[in-house]
Amino acid sequence: MPALPVLKGTLDLLVLRALNWTPMHGFEIVSWLEQAAHGALDVEDSALYQALYRLEERGLLSAEWGVTGNNRKARYYRLTSAGRAYLRAETKSWVRYAETVTAILTAPRNSLPAGDAA
Amino acid sequence: MIRDGVRRFFNLALRRRDQWEREVEDEIRLHLALRAEQFAAQGMSPDAATTEAMRRFGPLSTSRARLLDAARHREHHMQRTEFLADLKQDTSFALRTLGRQKGWTAVTVATLALGIGATTAVFSVVSSLLLHPLPYPHADRMVFVYQEPSTGNSTGISVTITPSAPVVRAWMAGSHDFEALEGYNSSTVMLQTRDQPVKYQAAQIFPTFPRFAGEKPILGRMFTAQDIARRDHLVLLGEQLWRTRYGAQRNVLGTSVTLGDSTYTVIGVLPAALRPPVIGDAPPDFWMPLDVNNNNLGMMLLGRLRPGITSAAATSELDSLVARSGTDAAAGALFRTRLAQPSDRVRFRDSLTMLSGAVLLVLLVACANVAHLLLARTAARHRELSLRAALGARRARLFRQLLTESLLLTTAGAALGVLLGWMGLRTLVAMRPSSLDELRVAHLDTTTLVVAAALTVLSGLFFGIMGAMQSAGNTAQNTVRTGTAISPGRRSERARGALVVTEMALSAMLIVGATMFMRSVSNLQHADLGFQPRGLYAVNLDLSSSRYATAASKAAVITGLTQQLNQLGTLRDITVAGDPPNSMSFSIGRFEVDGETPPPASETSFIEVKSVQPNYFRTMGIHMLRGSAFTDTTAAAGQVIVNEGFARKHWGAQSPLGHRLRIAQSDSEPWLTIVGVAADVASFGPTMENTAPMLYTPFNDMVLRSTSIIVRTGGNAASIARVRGLVRAFDPHLPVTIENVEDGTATSIATPRYVMLTLSLFTALALVLAAIGLYGVMAYAVAQRTHDIGIRIALGAPRRTVARSVILRGAALALLGAAIGLVAAHWGTRLIQHELYGVAKSDPVSFAAAVIVLLGAAAIACVVPTRRALAVDPITAIRAE
Numbered sequence: 001m002p003a004l005p006v007l008k009g010t011l012d013l014l015v016l017r018a019l020n021w022t023p024m025h026g027f028e029i030v031s032w033l034e035q036a037a038h039g040a041l042d043v044e045d046s047a048l049y050q051a052l053y054r055l056e057e058r059g060l061l062s063a064e065w066g067v068t069g070n071n072r073k074a075r076y077y078r079l080t081s082a083g084r085a086y087l088r089a090e091t092k093s094w095v096r097y098a099e100t101v102t103a104i105l106t107a108p109r110n111s112l113p114a115g116d117a118a
Numbered sequence: 119m120i121r122d123g124v125r126r127f128f129n130l131a132l133r134r135r136d137q138w139e140r141e142v143e144d145e146i147r148l149h150l151a152l153r154a155e156q157f158a159a160q161g162m163s164p165d166a167a168t169t170e171a172m173r174r175f176g177p178l179s180t181s182r183a184r185l186l187d188a189a190r191h192r193e194h195h196m197q198r199t200e201f202l203a204d205l206k207q208d209t210s211f212a213l214r215t216l217g218r219q220k221g222w223t224a225v226t227v228a229t230l231a232l233g234i235g236a237t238t239a240v241f242s243v244v245s246s247l248l249l250h251p252l253p254y255p256h257a258d259r260m261v262f263v264y265q266e267p268s269t270g271n272s273t274g275i276s277v278t279i280t281p282s283a284p285v286v287r288a289w290m291a292g293s294h295d296f297e298a299l300e301g302y303n304s305s306t307v308m309l310q311t312r313d314q315p316v317k318y319q320a321a322q323i324f325p326t327f328p329r330f331a332g333e334k335p336i337l338g339r340m341f342t343a344q345d346i347a348r349r350d351h352l353v354l355l356g357e358q359l360w361r362t363r364y365g366a367q368r369n370v371l372g373t374s375v376t377l378g379d380s381t382y383t384v385i386g387v388l389p390a391a392l393r394p395p396v397i398g399d400a401p402p403d404f405w406m407p408l409d410v411n412n413n414n415l416g417m418m419l420l421g422r423l424r425p426g427i428t429s430a431a432a433t434s435e436l437d438s439l440v441a442r443s444g445t446d447a448a449a450g451a452l453f454r455t456r457l458a459q460p461s462d463r464v465r466f467r468d469s470l471t472m473l474s475g476a477v478l479l480v481l482l483v484a485c486a487n488v489a490h491l492l493l494a495r496t497a498a499r500h501r502e503l504s505l506r507a508a509l510g511a512r513r514a515r516l517f518r519q520l521l522t523e524s525l526l527l528t529t530a531g532a533a534l535g536v537l538l539g540w541m542g543l544r545t546l547v548a549m550r551p552s553s554l555d556e557l558r559v560a561h562l563d564t565t566t567l568v569v570a571a572a573l574t575v576l577s578g579l580f581f582g583i584m585g586a587m588q589s590a591g592n593t594a595q596n597t598v599r600t601g602t603a604i605s606p607g608r609r610s611e612r613a614r615g616a617l618v619v620t621e622m623a624l625s626a627m628l629i630v631g632a633t634m635f636m637r638s639v640s641n642l643q644h645a646d647l648g649f650q651p652r653g654l655y656a657v658n659l660d661l662s663s664s665r666y667a668t669a670a671s672k673a674a675v676i677t678g679l680t681q682q683l684n685q686l687g688t689l690r691d692i693t694v695a696g697d698p699p700n701s702m703s704f705s706i707g708r709f710e711v712d713g714e715t716p717p718p719a720s721e722t723s724f725i726e727v728k729s730v731q732p733n734y735f736r737t738m739g740i741h742m743l744r745g746s747a748f749t750d751t752t753a754a755a756g757q758v759i760v761n762e763g764f765a766r767k768h769w770g771a772q773s774p775l776g777h778r779l780r781i782a783q784s785d786s787e788p789w790l791t792i793v794g795v796a797a798d799v800a801s802f803g804p805t806m807e808n809t810a811p812m813l814y815t816p817f818n819d820m821v822l823r824s825t826s827i828i829v830r831t832g833g834n835a836a837s838i839a840r841v842r843g844l845v846r847a848f849d850p851h852l853p854v855t856i857e858n859v860e861d862g863t864a865t866s867i868a869t870p871r872y873v874m875l876t877l878s879l880f881t882a883l884a885l886v887l888a889a890i891g892l893y894g895v896m897a898y899a900v901a902q903r904t905h906d907i908g909i910r911i912a913l914g915a916p917r918r919t920v921a922r923s924v925i926l927r928g929a930a931l932a933l934l935g936a937a938i939g940l941v942a943a944h945w946g947t948r949l950i951q952h953e954l955y956g957v958a959k960s961d962p963v964s965f966a967a968a969v970i971v972l973l974g975a976a977a978i979a980c981v982v983p984t985r986r987a988l989a990v991d992p993i994t995a996i997r998a999e
Binding site: 027030053 | 141144145146148149152153156174175176181182184185188189191192195196199
């Protein structure tokens with residue numbers, strides 16, 4: 001199965017989720033996403049950085065320079081408290097949305113209201 | 119990780135453009151490197167790994183541009199948020215800091231407000247009197263045009279003459295130096311009403327006067343030159359009268375009013391804003407035509423010079439115009455033109471100037487105080503600032519923090535100052551004496567307001583920030599390392615000492631000036647006027663009406679009235695004179711004294727002459743120094759009485775009795791023989807010169823337009839009311855004014871009284887400010903030395919010795935300041951000496967008062983903080999460090 005393009009708006013949410021437990025630099029976030037999606041999502045790497053800058057601008061993330069395990073300078077991102085609250089709220093509404101859509105798309109015919117034409 | 123708030127507080131995060139651009143590049147490079155390493159680890163060749171990493175990243179040129187764009191957005195947004203957050207934080211921090219020191223904040227804000235408010239209020243008063251005495255457009259180019267005798271005036275009286283109509287015509291026709299010349303005369307008119315005549319003020323003006331003054335009728339029209347040529351009896355009402363007497367009715371136009379003997383048609387209403395050019399006069403109630411073609415008239419003349427024309431040039435132009443006119447050759451030879459600036463006519467100019475000097479001094483004291491309150495505070499915050507500097511707060515960040523704080527403080531002070539200034543001005547205007555009625559229109563002088571606010575605010579900002587920055591920068595390391603609050607250096611201590619000395623000196627000058635003024639006014643109030651004004655009233659009869667055309671009918675009124683007044687029985691004395699006591703009439707001519715070299719034929723002298731009945735001197739309470747009052751009042755007897763000034767001028771200590779004199783228009787003029795010498799009389803009050811030569815001649819049956827019956831009452835209001843009733847009953851149509859002679863003398867000291875009062879209030883204010891300053895310095899110095907004092911007391915030094923050393927320092931500063939101030943005051947009071955009455959230039963009382971008051975204030979300012987320091991337990995004081 002080929003990788004799916006990421007739906008508009010969901011990349012932000014996925015990035016925030018990636019940072020839920022620990023601060024990470026850009027490449028770590030990309031790697032985490034690839035592992036978590038088992039290669040099912042197709043994200044252009046530069047788009048991820050754009051999302052990071054956007055989230056930082058909105059105050060949902062903050063960034064600090066730090067040092068990687070290999071002693072390389074990297075920009076580490078962490079969730080701000082605003083970011084954490086945003087993630088919680090958005091996850092809830094995303095899940096509700098997805099469940100609703102899924103329910104409709106997968107329900108058997110007789111459990112749905114009949115259309116006028118039928 | 120440093121928390122956001124902390125980072126912001128120390129200002130660690132403001133970044134420049136090249137910095138974040140490089141960071142984006144670094145981030146991309148790291149990402150590509152890590153990606154390539156990942157692929158290489160999966161077995162790709164290094165080249166293929168790099169290519170694949172690039173592909174996964176996206177087209178580099180466009181994506182890099184997109185990322186830089188996003189990063190720029192992010193940086194700008196964050197800078198904005200940071201700025202606002204800083205501002206909010208600075209403000210709340212400043213408010214908290216200021217709130218923690220409520221007393222200090224209140225004193226500083228009050229000092230600023232008082233400095234700004236008081237200076238603005240007082241200077242607004244002074245400037246409206248001195249700088250803008252005439253409320254007309256281009257007032258700076260306004261001059262009054264007079265004439266004065268061009269050759270000898272042996273009586274020494276300085277006289278200015280209002281030019282006659284022919285002269286004014288010659289000037290108006292020929293002058294190029296003047297943009298406009300406007301005649302102005304004022305008079306009182308009696309408005310005939312149903313029951314009795316009512317006195318009003320009238321002005322006679324040219325048709326162009328309202329436009330010249332920047333106003334126009336608010337109802338109806340102005341009269342024209344044609345109206346005047348036709349001799350139409352037209353009048354315009356003053357707005358005040360129109361509103362009060364005519365209920366602001368528009369249909370007043372076309373109605374007639376009877377003024378004196380004539381009937382006038384009302385054609386318009388002129389606004390209250392149209393002010394008369396006579397300083398101190400209220401706007402007239404009636405505005406009437408002044409006919410420049412009526413050769414019998416003289417008029418006060420006001421001119422507006424063309425821009426760039428000097429008074430000297432204009433004077434010589436007018437002189438040559440008179441000489442060439444030929445219309446009045448005699449006038450050309452006898453008189454020369456004299457121009458006067460409107461402000462020359464303000465009395466007590468130098469006192470007012472001094473008042474504005476005092477304003478400046480108080481402003482300086484306020485500035486010094488603000489400076490010094492801030493310096494003391496900076497010193498107290500030395501450790502906090504040093505600590506923050508040492509922890510890495512950048513200077514720019516500290517600067518902003520201090521700026522916010524100083525701005526908050528000074529803005530509050532300035533706002534309160536504007537309010538105080540406005541209220542102060544309203545109070546000063548409400549307190550104005552009638553002699554300074556033009557103050558009614560005084561408005562807040564915005565220039566002063568801006569200058570005063572700028573000076574105090576800037577000194578606040580300067581000392582608030584610079585001092586603190588220096589303090590933080592210089593000793594950041596030392597302070598933090600040693601942990602002791604090292605005193606912030608001898609330099610700032612000396613600076614504060616200098617400020618105290620300055621304030622004390624300025625206050626000393628103010629106290630000396632104010633005391634001198636108070637003493638002068640007190641002298642004025644108790645001055646010997648040469649007569650007794652209490653209970654004296656002048657009943658002034660206007661006999662110019664056609665009802666009293668003949669000399670006999672005039673005489674009948676005077677004798678009839680005096681008889682009835684005599685029968686009243688409540689009056690102590692009654693006498694008749696040609697003029698009321700506080701007015702002057704002059705005789706003009708060659709003045710000759712028998713036995714002295716006769717003056718040249720061309721001489722014109724002015725001498726005041728009063729025609730009085732023999733009992734005038736007794737009624738007025740004027741001492742006869744030699745001789746007696748008139749024994750024969752007939753013209754043939756030729757008796758004359760001179761005043762003391764006259765006698766001393768011509769005969770020194772010798773007796774002038776029996777000597778002869780005359781004021782001759784021709785050689786046939788009879789000689790008058792001196793029969794008495796009367797004491798000099800200051801009928802205009804003690805501030806006017808009263809030794810000018812004057813003559814008394816017998817009041818006889820000469821044909822007079824006006825006469826004054828002078829009565830002395832027992833001093834109760836009822837008896838003058840009875841006089842008023844009697845006069846009205848005698849002839850209801852007789853225009854009469856009754857004036858209290860004492861009021862006239864009191865008016866003349868109203869202006870110095872006002873100046874004195876203002877100056878005293880002001881001095882008190884300066885003193886309070888200076889005392890606050892000294893207190894602040896002493897309190898601070900003592901606080902600095904609490905540690906030291908503690909040790910000394912712990913080591914057994916007697917508290918008295920310690921106290922003495924603290925107080926001595928304060929006393930030394932105060933004394934030094936006072937000494938400097940007294941020297942300056944000694945020099946400065948020369949400038950106003952001629953306006954002081956009975957106060958010597960080096961009046962010891964005033965100088966002593968300054969020393970006592972200053973030392974008293976200094977003592978309080980020193981003793982309170984010293985007591986507080988001594989009360990501290992030595993151990994606590996030592997541990998406090």
